[in-house]
Amino acid sequence: MVAINKILTAVSDAVWGMPTVILIISVGVYFSFRTRLVQLRIADILRCVKRNLFSSDGSRLGCISTALAATVGTGSVTGVATALTLGGPGGIFWLWVSGFFGMAVAYAEGILSIKYRDGKKGGIMYALRDGLKDPLAGMLYALFCMLASFGMGSMVQSNSAAEALYKEFSLDPVYCGAAVAAVALFCLFSSSEFAGRLCGVFLPLLTAGYIVAMLVLIIMNRSALPGVFSDIFGGAFGIRAVFGGTAGAAVRRAVSVGFRRGIFSNEAGLGTTAAIHAESGCRTPCEQGLMNIFELIVDTFVICSLTAVGILSSGVELLGGADGAQLVTSAFGRVYGGLAGKLAAVSIAGFGIATVIGWSRIGLAAADYALRGKKPLITAYKLLYAMSAYLGAVMSLERVWLVSDIFNGLMVFPCTFALIKLRGEILSEAHSLPVEPKPPMPRSDSGSSCACSISGKITGVTTSCANLSPGSKV
DSSP: HHHHHHHHHHHHHHHHHHHHHHHHHEEEEEHHHTTOOOOOOOOHHHHHHHHHTTTTTTHHHHHHHHHHHSSSSSSHHHHHHHHHHHOOHHHHHHHHHHHHHHHHHHHHHHHHHHTTTTBBOOOOHIIIIIISOOOOHHHHHHHHHHHHHHIIIHHHHHHHHHHHHHHOOOOHHHHHHHHHHHHHHHHHHSOOHHHHHHHHHHHHHHHHHHHHHHHHHHHTTGGGGGHHHHHHHHHHSSSSTTSSSOOHHHHHHOOOOOOOHHHHHHHHHHTHHHHHHHTTTTSSHHHHHHHHHHHIIIIIIIHHHHHHHHHHHHHSSSSSSSOOOHHHHHHHHHGGGHHHHHHHHHHHHHHHHHHHHHHHHHHHHHHHHHHOOOOHHHHHHHHHHHHHHHHHHHHHOOEEEEEHHHHHHHHHHHHHHHHHHHHHHHHHHHTSSSSOOOOOOOOOOOOOBBBOOOOOOOOBBBBGGGSOOHHHHH
16 A cells, blocks of 8 residues: 555656646746737736626626636645645745746637637547547547546545534534535536536635635734745745755745646646636637636635735744644634634635536536547446545545546646647737627718628637728628
8 A cells, every 4th residue: 555655656746747847837938928928918808807707698607617616626725825834935936926827828728728619518638639630639638637537626625625624513524525426416417507607606705705804814914914925035036044944945845836836726737627618608719818817816816825925924833734724724713713713614615615516517528528428428427526526525535636646747748738739829819809899880982881791600709891901802
């Protein structure tokens, strides 16, 4: 047993070594500069957010909420807290750097999710199959994604939820596991709109509640903020040695932990949420890319950042051997007293359950592709996913964590391969308008309207003669 764990640990470390991290960041740097820092197109991002979040079409909010649910999991809370103990405050700066360049990667993934969707089906596997004409790579990606859904998408999340609720409310993990499995079954055997509607109500309330709780914590400890940011930037650049080690070792540790935790949290480079985005109502690939950036901002620059700053401003000890959940609880305890544990437990359990819901759609899309739409096999996948959610709540997960890390990491290689090989098509979409405008009706010489338009199904976008240059012939 110990030997197997050592082998899995070695494989996981190799798959998620610095070369993999450098690969993802390099792709992010490339697309950042070639898109002229698309992350900073704030006006376009806000316009797309307004159009999709406040649309009368509720499926758009559901799609965004489901994608966020899959991304904003327990890693955005306990994972960030654990990162502080491993890499120190300086790791948070490099998490931000990872998130900044990760936005460009997520933008490129969003473009592919719309450009190569097949009806309402899509994902990186379709881009590999139809864009690169490489069905084998598409099949491998779908298999890795399907297997990862059992671990990181289901078992790990239900385990975190069950553990948090047991410690604080003495809730038997059997009941928690049964409840999470039931929710997963409802989502899997219902339409995608059901999961969207559930996440569209549940996730915004949970996220808003967590943000408010963390903001109150930070405001109450606002006098510590100058020291917090001093520690973050000082630890990131080795201005001071931290934790008693040399500055060089501290910086290397901060860079490694910050980049890895950033990628684990926002999943940029894995392409997992592309399958959900294929069902969105975005008019253009560029618009979906900008929505991907918004989702990453919520995950990394809001949830993760508030968690880190809240813990650091509270003054809790980072070297006491506490795990992520204990650190969050201790930080809340400085302001909320006896309610601290309950707030932490509800937050961790809520984000964990939300991730199970989001990943149910990702895993189902991968299973549909890998199993070629065969209903008996897909039904078996649905039952196995729900069973994994139950088992995750009632068993130890050290080995599951390792296996999940491996399959998550293996998705990086076909995904980044698709992004690199299809970079020309991505960049051509990147320079288009994020939202296709309604063309003005041209007037004839007699003053009457000329309804001259050409409509075609080119990536789901309608083009009109109003966009042609003067003198062009239709």
